[in-house]
Amino acid sequence: MIEFKQVSKKFKNTTVLKDISFEIEKGNLVVLIGLSGCGKTTTLKMINRLIKATSGTITINNEDISKKDKIKLRRNIGYVIQQTGLFPHMTIRDNIEIIAHAEEKPKEEITKRTAELLDMVGMDDSFLDRYPNELSGGQQQRVGVARAFALDPEIILMDEPFSALDPITRNSLQEELVSLQSKVKKTIVFVTHDMSEAIKIADKICIMDKGEIIQYDTPENILKNPANDFVTEFVGKNRIWESPEYIRAKDIMIDDIVTCYGDLSLSRALDKMRSNKVNSLIVVEKKNRKMLGIVKPKQISKSKDRTISVEDIMIRDFAYVGPKDSVVEILQVIKENNISEIPVINEEGILLGLVTQSTLITTLSEQYLEEEEL
Amino acid sequence: MNILEYTLSNFEQVLNLTKEHILLTTIAVGLAVLIGVPLGVLISYFRKISRCVVGFANLIQAIPSMALLGLAIPLLGIGSLPAVVIVILYSLLPIIKNTYTGITSIDKDTLESAKAIGLTKMQILIKVRIPLALPVIMAGVRISSVTAVGLMTMAAFIGAGGLGFLIFSGISTTNNGQILAGAIPAAILALVVDFIFGMVEKLVTPISLQTNNVVSKEKVIKSRKTQRVVLGAIAALLVVMYISNWVGSLDKSQKVITIGGKDYTEQFVVVHLMADMIEDRTDIDVIRKDNLGGTQVVFNAVKSGDVDMYLEYTGTIYGDTLGYPPNSDMEQVYKISKEVLKEQYDIDLLKQFAFNNTYILAVRPDTASQYNLKTVSDLANVADKLTIGSSLEFLNRDDGIIGLVDHYGFSFGKEVGINGANKYLAIDNGETDVTDAFATDGLMKKFNLVQLEDDKNFFPPYYAVPLLKSGLINEYPEIESVLAELSEVLTNDVMVELNYQVDELQRQPRQVANDFLKEQGLID
Numbered sequence: 001m002i003e004f005k006q007v008s009k010k011f012k013n014t015t016v017l018k019d020i021s022f023e024i025e026k027g028n029l030v031v032l033i034g035l036s037g038c039g040k041t042t043t044l045k046m047i048n049r050l051i052k053a054t055s056g057t058i059t060i061n062n063e064d065i066s067k068k069d070k071i072k073l074r075r076n077i078g079y080v081i082q083q084t085g086l087f088p089h090m091t092i093r094d095n096i097e098i099i100a101h102a103e104e105k106p107k108e109e110i111t112k113r114t115a116e117l118l119d120m121v122g123m124d125d126s127f128l129d130r131y132p133n134e135l136s137g138g139q140q141q142r143v144g145v146a147r148a149f150a151l152d153p154e155i156i157l158m159d160e161p162f163s164a165l166d167p168i169t170r171n172s173l174q175e176e177l178v179s180l181q182s183k184v185k186k187t188i189v190f191v192t193h194d195m196s197e198a199i200k201i202a203d204k205i206c207i208m209d210k211g212e213i214i215q216y217d218t219p220e221n222i223l224k225n226p227a228n229d230f231v232t233e234f235v236g237k238n239r240i241w242e243s244p245e246y247i248r249a250k251d252i253m254i255d256d257i258v259t260c261y262g263d264l265s266l267s268r269a270l271d272k273m274r275s276n277k278v279n280s281l282i283v284v285e286k287k288n289r290k291m292l293g294i295v296k297p298k299q300i301s302k303s304k305d306r307t308i309s310v311e312d313i314m315i316r317d318f319a320y321v322g323p324k325d326s327v328v329e330i331l332q333v334i335k336e337n338n339i340s341e342i343p344v345i346n347e348e349g350i351l352l353g354l355v356t357q358s359t360l361i362t363t364l365s366e367q368y369l370e371e372e373e374l
Numbered sequence: 375m376n377i378l379e380y381t382l383s384n385f386e387q388v389l390n391l392t393k394e395h396i397l398l399t400t401i402a403v404g405l406a407v408l409i410g411v412p413l414g415v416l417i418s419y420f421r422k423i424s425r426c427v428v429g430f431a432n433l434i435q436a437i438p439s440m441a442l443l444g445l446a447i448p449l450l451g452i453g454s455l456p457a458v459v460i461v462i463l464y465s466l467l468p469i470i471k472n473t474y475t476g477i478t479s480i481d482k483d484t485l486e487s488a489k490a491i492g493l494t495k496m497q498i499l500i501k502v503r504i505p506l507a508l509p510v511i512m513a514g515v516r517i518s519s520v521t522a523v524g525l526m527t528m529a530a531f532i533g534a535g536g537l538g539f540l541i542f543s544g545i546s547t548t549n550n551g552q553i554l555a556g557a558i559p560a561a562i563l564a565l566v567v568d569f570i571f572g573m574v575e576k577l578v579t580p581i582s583l584q585t586n587n588v589v590s591k592e593k594v595i596k597s598r599k600t601q602r603v604v605l606g607a608i609a610a611l612l613v614v615m616y617i618s619n620w621v622g623s624l625d626k627s628q629k630v631i632t633i634g635g636k637d638y639t640e641q642f643v644v645v646h647l648m649a650d651m652i653e654d655r656t657d658i659d660v661i662r663k664d665n666l667g668g669t670q671v672v673f674n675a676v677k678s679g680d681v682d683m684y685l686e687y688t689g690t691i692y693g694d695t696l697g698y699p700p701n702s703d704m705e706q707v708y709k710i711s712k713e714v715l716k717e718q719y720d721i722d723l724l725k726q727f728a729f730n731n732t733y734i735l736a737v738r739p740d741t742a743s744q745y746n747l748k749t750v751s752d753l754a755n756v757a758d759k760l761t762i763g764s765s766l767e768f769l770n771r772d773d774g775i776i777g778l779v780d781h782y783g784f785s786f787g788k789e790v791g792i793n794g795a796n797k798y799l800a801i802d803n804g805e806t807d808v809t810d811a812f813a814t815d816g817l818m819k820k821f822n823l824v825q826l827e828d829d830k831n832f833f834p835p836y837y838a839v840p841l842l843k844s845g846l847i848n849e850y851p852e853i854e855s856v857l858a859e860l861s862e863v864l865t866n867d868v869m870v871e872l873n874y875q876v877d878e879l880q881r882q883p884r885q886v887a888n889d890f891l892k893e894q895g896l897i898d
Contacts, residue, residue: 133583
């Protein structure tokens with residue numbers, strides 16, 4: 001766990017960081033993001049003491065880092081920057097092994113570890129004797145990541161590692177980072193100015209502006225509940241459309257649904273539908289609004305006796321979604337079941353709302369309409 | 375005598391001097407690297423002192439090398455030491471500057487990444503900074519080395535030998551063959567050094583920084599192998615040269631004296647005359663350091679003990695070294711000089727030689743007949759129409775032009791300072807009208823100049839006299855009688871003839887001296 005306690009940084013007369021405090025939990029991938037000059041890189045570089053705080057303390061596992069040996073501290077923290085971070089005059093092997101050699105680890109162990117690391121980043125040992133300039137940008141960056149993992153550090157710092165890469169390579173490296181992180185569970189602090197990147201990889205995002213933390217939250221919360229106009233502006237109004245998995249049933253469902261109880265007669269049910277201009281009724285339990293089934297005019301018309309209650313003919317095997325299911329999942333369920341509307345119920349089976357075709361159309365069209373308004 | 379002829383007939387000498395040149399240069403450059411690179415590294419960490427150090431190196435570079443050489447003699451004496459020291463000083467600047475630039479201009483991100491992954495300052499220096507800066511550092515060493523080869527020719531001026539010996543001897547005796555025999559190997563040496571360091575530069579450049587679309591990695595690796603073999607061979611050759619030089623230095627008898635000489639023909643000849651006599655008559659070995667420089671240089675060398683003896687002139691001691699006013703009494707000049715030198719410096723003067731190499735003034739025959747010049751008094755009447763081209767020393771001495779014009783009461787239309795044989799060339803082609811000359815100068819004969827008689831007895835006596843460093847005569851008393859024998863044979867006429875053989879016939883001073891002594895039956 002990394003903790004910043006009222007940390008400030010001044011360079012001569014300019015204040016780069018204003019008294020920031022936050023925590024990075026163990027095993028989390030936290031993205032520091034903001035405009036250039038917001039202090040994100042300064043914050044990152046304070047963790048391995050490349051930059052010294054003017055005031056305040058930074059602790060790692062409750063130990064003040066300013067009291068630790070600088071070299072030891074850095075060797076226990078991986079560091080990845082843009083491709084220039086590799087030493088151009090050294091082979092890939094030497095680049096990866098340099099710190100292990102500095103630590104005077106046994107030779108066989110180093111060789112074994114290097115093979116593991118290359119494997120981890122999806123490269124083979126044919127690269128070992130090549131020089132960085134013989135590798136593509138993406139390959140160089142993989143080597144950079146491998147080097148950061150060399151001594152199996154608990155913490156990895158990444159300073160815009162993918163920003164110089166082409167979009168396709170960047171994408172695949174982002175994906176690999178996420179999958180790697182799910183396996184190794186390191187504490188990763190990642191600086192970027194790219195919001196899509198942040199949303200894609202982060203467990204938590206720390207949005208910074210002018211040396212202050214504006215919002216420190218999960219990607220979803222930042223998308224849905226921006227702390228202020230700056231965040232809204234920075235995140236971008238339609239950013240959520242880049243990650244539709246964050247648009248959930250509970251966000252778009254209508255909750256004034258026309259329901260009835262199971263004992264309602266069919267004729268009364270038809271009346272209710274007619275008067276409310278709906279083409280289905282959801283049957284719920286009286287006491288807790290637990291959903292029991294759904295009736296449609298089609299079923300009613302099949303029955304000759306209009307005095308029986310709806311619970312005798314209602315569809316009990318209905319399709320539904322949970323409140324946290326995303327738009328993508330809803331669309332899938334609708335498509336699979338060929339239905340026009342879908343109830344949202346929670347784990348206890350209680351009806352929360354309804355997603356209809358028209359709500360979906362409204363939701364999905366929002367991104368385009370808003371763009372036109374601009 | 376052309377270069378081929380000269381080189382063939384003096385092959386061994388040219389080879390030895392080239393070897394000497396290589397050894398001196400490699401020592402100087404090697405030491406300059408050992409001093410310059412750490413200094414360059416140091417100032418890249420302490421930027422505050424970088425300006426001082428680079429400024430100092432710049433300053434040294436700005437001082438004319440001859441001046442620096444002159445300044446070094448009182449401190450370091452003559453010979454290899456001051457030559458090497460001065461070449462080191464001159465070589466430092468490019469090495470320091472390039473090291474500093476190389477070390478400090480490494481990509482910021484690379485350095486930060488080195489720091490961030492936990493390398494110590496020392497590790498960053500050794501593993502990152504120096505390897506990346508090495509090509510730039512080597513480029514500096516390359517510049518220094520090529521310059522050093524050229525600069526080392528100056529070493530001959532203070533008796534350190536090297537190819538400069540041939541160049542300066544050739545200039546003094548207007549022997550173009552000899553000049554070229556020194557200059558051409560020096561130039562070739564410089565090119566070879568440039569080539570070698572070019573190779574070293576490539577070898578130390580990381581492979582990754584050499585490859586591009588045209589040059590493949592395999593090609594670089596392949597040419598590296600060749601480069602290694604060539605450089606290895608060169609290194610081995612150098613080691614062999616050093617060892618043979620060292621072994622050679624062991625093989626010397628106990629009794630050795632060094633005879634020095636000034637930088638003109640007569641002095642070259644007398645060094646060999648004295649040396650041959652001593653070596654023939656005694657069991658003493660003589661190191662011959664002719665062509666050391668002017669009076670100050672050689673006298674200081676005797677004072678400091680770098681040189682054991684040389685042949686001085688009484689008038690020079692009396693007027694120049696001791697600073698007495700001009701005096702034309704031969705015996706008085708000798709007696710006072712001998713006493714005062716002994717008293718002040720514990721330096722001994724032996725018996726005066728027979729020849730008096732005093733100053734004279736000389737003109738071309740056409741000038742002599744045009745103005746009907748026979749004496750200096752005749753010259754005084756028309757001197758304002760004439761240009762004198764004289765040696766710098768003569769121009770600035772009380773017993774030279776300054777005293778002369780005062781004594782006769784006239785002044786020259788123009789005074790030009792020209793050193794060495796060039797003043798004869800200047801008067802010969804009409805650029806100057808009058809020149810100073812030594813009474814025994816062979817070039818007088820060569821250029822067919824007319825001597826003007828010193829009718830008012832201005833010029834002091836300049837009888838040749840051996841000047842011995844403190845204590846030498848007690849250590850080697852046998853020298854005295856040997857030189858006394860020589861002193862009687864060397865008259866003005868003999869000296870003019872010997873000088874003439876060197877200057878006009880372009881014979882080697884050593885050969886001329888040796889032939890003469892054999893002819894006279896003085897040596898076997």
